[in-house]
Amino acid sequence: xxxxxxxxxxxxxxxxxxxxxxxxxxxxxxLFGVASVIAMLAVGEGASQExxxxxxxxxVTNVLVRSVKPEETQxxxxxxWSILDYGLTYAEADxxxxxxxxxxxxRVREVQRGVMRxxxxxxxxxxxxxxxxxxxxxxxxxxxxWLTDLDMLNQENVCxxxxxxxxxxxxxxxPIDKTILAGTDDRFRVVGVLAGQxxxxxxxxxxxxxxxxxxxxxxxxxxxxxxxxxxxxxxxxTELHEIKxxxxxxxxxxxxxxxxxxxxxxxxxTRGDYEVTVPLELLKQEEASKRMFNIVLAxxxxxxxxxxxxxxxxxxxxxxxxxxxxxxxxxxxxxxKKHIVQQFLVEAGVLSALGGIVGVGLGMVVPQLITxxxxxxxxxxxxxxxxxxxxxxxxxxxxGIYPAWRAANMDPVEALRHE
Amino acid sequence: MDRxxxxxxxxxxxxxxHYLMGTNVVKxxxxxxxxxxxxxxxxxxxxxxxxxxxxxxLLGCLDRPTSGSxxxxxxxxxxxxxxxxxxxxxxxIGFIFQSFNLIPxxxxxxxxxxxxxxxxxxxxxxxxxxEYLAERVGLGQRLEHRPLELSGGQQQRVAxxxxxxxxxxxxxxxxATGNLDSNTEREILDLFDDLRRDGVTIVIVTHNQxxxxxAERTLWLKDGQVERLVENRAAEVPQ
Ligand SMILES: Nc1ncnc2c1ncn2[C@@H]1O[C@H](COP(=O)(O)OP(=O)(O)OP(=O)(O)O)[C@@H](O)[C@H]1O
Ligand SMILES: [Mg+2]
Numbered sequence: 001x002x003x004x005x006x007x008x009x010x011x012x013x014x015x016x017x018x019x020x021x022x023x024x025x026x027x028x029x030x031l032f033g034v035a036s037v038i039a040m041l042a043v044g045e046g047a048s049q050e051x052x053x054x055x056x057x058x059x060v061t062n063v064l065v066r067s068v069k070p071e072e073t074q075x076x077x078x079x080x081w082s083i084l085d086y087g088l089t090y091a092e093a094d095x096x097x098x099x100x101x102x103x104x105x106x107r108v109r110e111v112q113r114g115v116m117r118x119x120x121x122x123x124x125x126x127x128x129x130x131x132x133x134x135x136x137x138x139x140x141x142x143x144x145x146w147l148t149d150l151d152m153l154n155q156e157n158v159c160x161x162x163x164x165x166x167x168x169x170x171x172x173x174x175p176i177d178k179t180i181l182a183g184t185d186d187r188f189r190v191v192g193v194l195a196g197q198x199x200x201x202x203x204x205x206x207x208x209x210x211x212x213x214x215x216x217x218x219x220x221x222x223x224x225x226x227x228x229x230x231x232x233x234x235x236x237x238t239e240l241h242e243i244k245x246x247x248x249x250x251x252x253x254x255x256x257x258x259x260x261x262x263x264x265x266x267x268x269x270t271r272g273d274y275e276v277t278v279p280l281e282l283l284k285q286e287e288a289s290k291r292m293f294n295i296v297l298a299x300x301x302x303x304x305x306x307x308x309x310x311x312x313x314x315x316x317x318x319x320x321x322x323x324x325x326x327x328x329x330x331x332x333x334x335x336x337k338k339h340i341v342q343q344f345l346v347e348a349g350v351l352s353a354l355g356g357i358v359g360v361g362l363g364m365v366v367p368q369l370i371t372x373x374x375x376x377x378x379x380x381x382x383x384x385x386x387x388x389x390x391x392x393x394x395x396x397x398x399x400g401i402y403p404a405w406r407a408a409n410m411d412p413v414e415a416l417r418h419e
Numbered sequence: 420m421d422r423x424x425x426x427x428x429x430x431x432x433x434x435x436x437h438y439l440m441g442t443n444v445v446k447x448x449x450x451x452x453x454x455x456x457x458x459x460x461x462x463x464x465x466x467x468x469x470x471x472x473x474x475x476x477l478l479g480c481l482d483r484p485t486s487g488s489x490x491x492x493x494x495x496x497x498x499x500x501x502x503x504x505x506x507x508x509x510x511x512i513g514f515i516f517q518s519f520n521l522i523p524x525x526x527x528x529x530x531x532x533x534x535x536x537x538x539x540x541x542x543x544x545x546x547x548x549x550e551y552l553a554e555r556v557g558l559g560q561r562l563e564h565r566p567l568e569l570s571g572g573q574q575q576r577v578a579x580x581x582x583x584x585x586x587x588x589x590x591x592x593x594x595a596t597g598n599l600d601s602n603t604e605r606e607i608l609d610l611f612d613d614l615r616r617d618g619v620t621i622v623i624v625t626h627n628q629x630x631x632x633x634a635e636r637t638l639w640l641k642d643g644q645v646e647r648l649v650e651n652r653a654a655e656v657p658q
Contacts, residue, residue, distance in 0.1 A: 003541070003542075004536075004539065004541065007536070007541065011525075014524045014525070015524055017524075018524055325520070326522050326523075328520075329520045329522060329533075330522075330533065330537075331481075331505065331508075332479065332481060332508060332514045332520075333508070333509065333514065333533050333534045333537065333581075334505055334506070334508050334510070334534055334537040334538065334585070335505060335509075335537045336501070336502045336505040336506070336537070337501060337502070337505075338502075339537055412481045413476050413481050413482055416481070416516070416520070
């Protein structure tokens with residue numbers, strides 16, 4: 001049985017070899033169809049995984065509320081010296097804590113400062129926050145320690161450095177217990193260095209890897225609540241830049257997000273100076289849009305495989321006509337209709353499966369090139385490859401049915417008389 | 420052994436084959452009865468259009484009679500369906516064609532194995548048999564060649580070997596020497612004589628009187644009917 005099947009496949013290959021150019025050209029349709037489907041799936045999968053990871057990093061049980069600087073209008077910009085007052089307040093953070101007693105609420109202040117150590121200098125964000133920040137942001141300490149409640153209580157001038165900032169400021173020495181200068185006259189003693197995040201999360205324009213973390217209370221005391229924005233040179237009054245709310249389970253997220261939105265809307269409605277980000281919602285949206293992408297892709301794939309299939313059908317019809325006499329001979333020698341059907345179906349299947357194999361090869365190389373040239377993450381999934389290959393083989397069989405049927409239903413007498 | 424002692428292996432009983440051409444009915448065969456006995460060497464002759472090819476197609480189970488019966492080995496095959504007819508062709512009949520009809524993309528060995536392939540009998544045994552028959556027709560060294568690398572006479576020998584692969588009840592040859600020169604023709608006819616001595620039954624259709632003369636008897640067709648059946652005294656009777 002297996003030997004017979006192998007013989008039929010061999011026979012198919014032999015017959016295809018009779019017209020090498022024609023067979024290869026026909027195969028090309030399937031080949032590029034399969035390759036482009038695999039490549040597109042890989043790009044889509046890569047982009048989607050990147051997004052999903054990012055949202056997961058933000059924490060699927062978190063709800064993030066950020067202050068957003070409102071658009072400058074004529075009135076507000078009329079005076080250089082007026083203070084731009086916007087964003088979340090300490091009182092609101094306290095109310096959130098009351099409304100959601102089961103949640104962990106972390107307050108975050110972000111102050112832009114030049115940070116200096118010896119010769120090394122870098123403008124970055126000094127993040128004033130609370131001890132739970134580490135847990136809520138899903139981060140870890142690499143060296144030394146994190147901020148403590150005692151630091152908060154004593155408004156200690158201690159700081160923890162993001163990994164890449166630590167490397168920049170302390171290229172050669174161990175940063176622990178050294179002092180850095182933030183701005184012109186605020187000194188902080190380094191007590192810890194964070195493990196590298198390698199991800200984009202962080203205040204706008206930076207990542208946590210590049211930030212300095214100090215106790216919330218110290219930030220307030222050293223920098224005050226009214227801060228001169230280094231880039232616009234204006235004073236801005238913002239108490240809190242972000243409030244991170246961590247729920248214990250992802251089931252609570254939706255409800256908590258609604259509570260937060262309801263609570264914040266009355267006070268901020270006209271100004272639109274805050275933004276609620278729910279990573280879980282983004283995650284779900286991404287999954288939905290990935291499904292949509294896959295549907296679109298499936299349509300494109302079907303069209304390209306349809307085109308390839310028509311090519312195969314065309315060639316198989318030509319083959320059947322050319323080999324009418326062979327069909328007659330085989331019938332005379334005892335082949336039943338089913339044997340003839342089988343022979344030409346296998347031939348069509350082999351033709352498209354060959355295209356499929358080469359297409360799979362190409363489809364696995366192209367994503368590598370895309371990653372290399374465009375720094376775009378791509379992920380080739382084995383099930384995708386298998387699916388693409390199986391569909392390609394199936395296309396051959398489906399589009400081979402009619403030619404094979406024609407071959408099998410020839411009158412043996414007529415077929416033998418055919419020149 | 421006298422012919423009447425030998426069993427009948429193929430028999431036409433009042434066979435008609437009519438073709439409908441528009442409103443006309445062409446009676447290609449119009450009531451033919453005849454018998455082929457085991458080890459017969461049987462020639463069918465007749466003018467063009469007399470119905471020879473029609474009769475050959477019926478004998479070879481490539482076609483079905485419009486009416487009448489066709490018995491092969493005592494079994495009526497005139498009303499079998501396509502699959503069953505294929506089965507009969509594959510098991511009981513060995514075809515030899517005027518234009519050899521080997522499959523070009525297959526080697527000699529593979530061509531020889533085709534009839535057994537459709538009976539699921541390809542394997543070590545079929546290979547041995549192919550080697551034996553190739554040897555028998557004088558082409559033992561050519562098993563791996565392609566048909567186009569062989570001369571016409573050699574190709575026809577391969578075709579004869581192929582026709583013998585399934586141990587058929589009879590060989591059916593349609594102008595088997597029509598495409599060959601007279602020397603090669605004689606070689607092929609000698610091979611037929613050889614086979615016949617081994618008890619193989621042969622039915623040939625031919626235009627050529629010289630070819631027909633080597634047969635044991637000749638059936639003359641005219642307008643789809645048997646005109647006469649001629650015993651050929653010159654042909655040797657099998658032992
Ligand atoms: N498929 C067909 N359709 C219609 N008429 C046919 C068909 N095949 C044969 N005939 C007719 O049947 C008659 C017998 O034809 P057949 O081919 O059997 O003759 P033949 O003896 O083989 O002739 P030749 O020696 O020329 O090959 C002819 O009149 C032919 O026109
Ligand atoms: Mg004829």
